[in-house]
Amino acid sequence: MRFRAALSRLRFGSLRLRLVAVFAAVALTAAVSVSGIAYWLNRDAVLTRAQNAALNDFRASMTRNVGSLPVNPPCDELQEAANRMAASTQNYQVLLIAKDGNGNECAATSDRDVFTLDQVPAALQKAVNKPRPLKDGNEAAYHLYWQRTAPGGRPFLVGGAKMMGNGPTGYMYKSLDAERSDLNSLAWSLGIATLLALIGAALLAQAAASTVLRPVQRLGDAARRLGEGHLDTRLRVSGTDELAELSRTFNSAAEALQRRVEELSDREEASRRFVADMSHELRTPLTAITAVTEVLEEEADALDPMIEPAVRLVVTETRRLGDLVENLMEVTRFDAGTAKLRADEVDVADMVTACIDTRAWLDAVELDAPRGIVVRLDPRRLDVILANLIGNALKHGGSPVRVTVRTEDHAAARSASVEGGGGRREGGAAARSASVEGGGGRREGHAAARSASVAGGGGPGAGAELVVEVADNGPGIPEDVLPHVFDRFYKADASRARSEGSGLGLSIAMENAHIHGGTITAANRPEGGAVFTLRLPIPPAEHHDSGDPCDHGAPNEPEEGRS
């Protein structure tokens, strides 16, 4: 039960999980694509703007400062110009390269530690120093070129241009750290936004799952209640969605089922009452006939030999009819649930002996029953069970029938079967009995559960069982008949349908065992012959009473008193 509950929770969980996963995937995709596009657009815009501003400033500054220099400026002038240019608001370093009057190469940098020609990529130097042919659409021989570099992982913009007329070459070197940190913080924000979106989606999915799953769970609960037999289970229908539609379908299905079951149970009730009434009605004439048949029987010997067999036939068949009606009434009582238990303290050995004795079976039965097993049960019902089991064994198996009475402690038997030693036979019998049970299987399970709970709750000896085995030496029960031996009117062999009793005996025996909370199992013995095993739980309260000193004195008394 707990396992099933856990399983169902897991199943619900997996649906919930799926919903959350889908929601999260959608949110993730949306957030990532939006942030990605936003990031790339932003990055492009930020970089382009910063770059253009720097390069434009550099171009203007170059024209202003370097343009005024002579073609071959002295080194110190060049240095001054570089420093002036670097003082711009754009905050870049400048490197100016020119040949002075002596033809010496002079490189003036605004900050020698930061920017030398080493930082300028060779490709850029080449592009800057390469004159372009003048033509339409290209009115200058030299252009401003730029490139982004990242020495040591830090982004820089390097730009370069050559003054017209073979003037000095100027390079600029601007750090893009500020832009990078801007972009980084943007990326962080976008990442956090994505994460938040993801969490929001998960929460939303959770909520959505709950709103979907709660009705589903209600539906599941209702279906389970319906399965447990509460046919009046209905769902409250609210809204117009698919779940409401499903609820409506469920309700109409439950209604139809209820109607159908009521119809069936009404019909069953009617037929049951008919059988009960009929057997009751049969009883009145039967009583009159039975009263007279005894008179006839006693006179039979004195009758005409032609008439005597007829009278005997009437007598025996009347008796059979009486038994049949009696059994029918017993069965209807069980079906109607009006059969009652009239429990009393009984010495089982005495009961079995008396049962065998009254039916004159003493010679045909080997009894192995220790005296002193006193159990609280309905003596009449135990007698019915024993008479049916032993009678059946005598009929099909022939004498001698062996009847064994013993008690079994449930807890002890269970631990023995766990050990696997002495308990093996018990375990085997239990397994076989389960397959034999057939129709009564559910009830047996119930009884087992009940006795188990008794064993758990009581003290020592609680959960003990009275076990009565009735074994014969006959041909045994064919495997295909075994599951049906307790069925009503089941005849193993069509040819021996007659004179085999009412066909209700074993079924009544089983019902009588059930009403005690016990059961009967049928099996074939490995050494041949059939064995029927009656198991009745011994109520734990009975054990306290047997400790009473009065109780021990009592059973030995009647012989003394009678004589």
Place this chain on the structure above:
Amino acid sequence: MACVPFLLLIEDDDAIRTGLELALSRQGHRVVAAATGEEGLERLREQRPDLIVLDVMLPGIDGFEVCRRIRRTDQLPIILLTARSDDIDVVVGLESGADDYVVKPIQPRVLDARIRAVLRRGERDSTDSASFGSIVIDRSAMTVTKDGNDLQLTPTELRLLLELSRRPGQALSRQQLLRLVWEHDYLGDSRLVDACVQRLRAKVEDVPSSPKLIRTVRGVGYRLDPPQ
């Protein structure tokens, strides 16, 4: 019982009445039959039967009512004919004062055995007497007095008291009492004992709801406490 037992049979169904009359007569009883409760009570006034065999289901006043009316004035034994042994009929019948019951369809031999067993209960089997508190049981006269007044006990109640008084202070199980008093086989109905004990207590105890004489021994049966 030297003379032929004289029975009053009250049964509404003609066939059963005729059949039982026939069978019981063959068993050696003298039988007077009545078809209704009213007729039965009338017969009872006219004649003096040893025992009444009474069907529960009767038109007009039913068997229980007949039983109650008889018990108001008379302690003669009554055997009920009931439809089912599990029924509430049995309990009601025993509470209204019946001594025993037989379930239909009735086998005359069984009914005869019950009749004879009930009639035997009134027979004297000892000549001593015993007293338990205010109760004096005179086994020779087959009478019981309480504070000197005669108690009206049915033969069954008397026999039950006699059997209990033979073993003062000792618990007797219901099955034992069924064998001793009712002469039933091992399948006797313990409700017979319970009902009879209730009726007996109502007559002999000072406060029937808290019995001082006939004690219930839980899980065993009943016990007559010896005089204190």
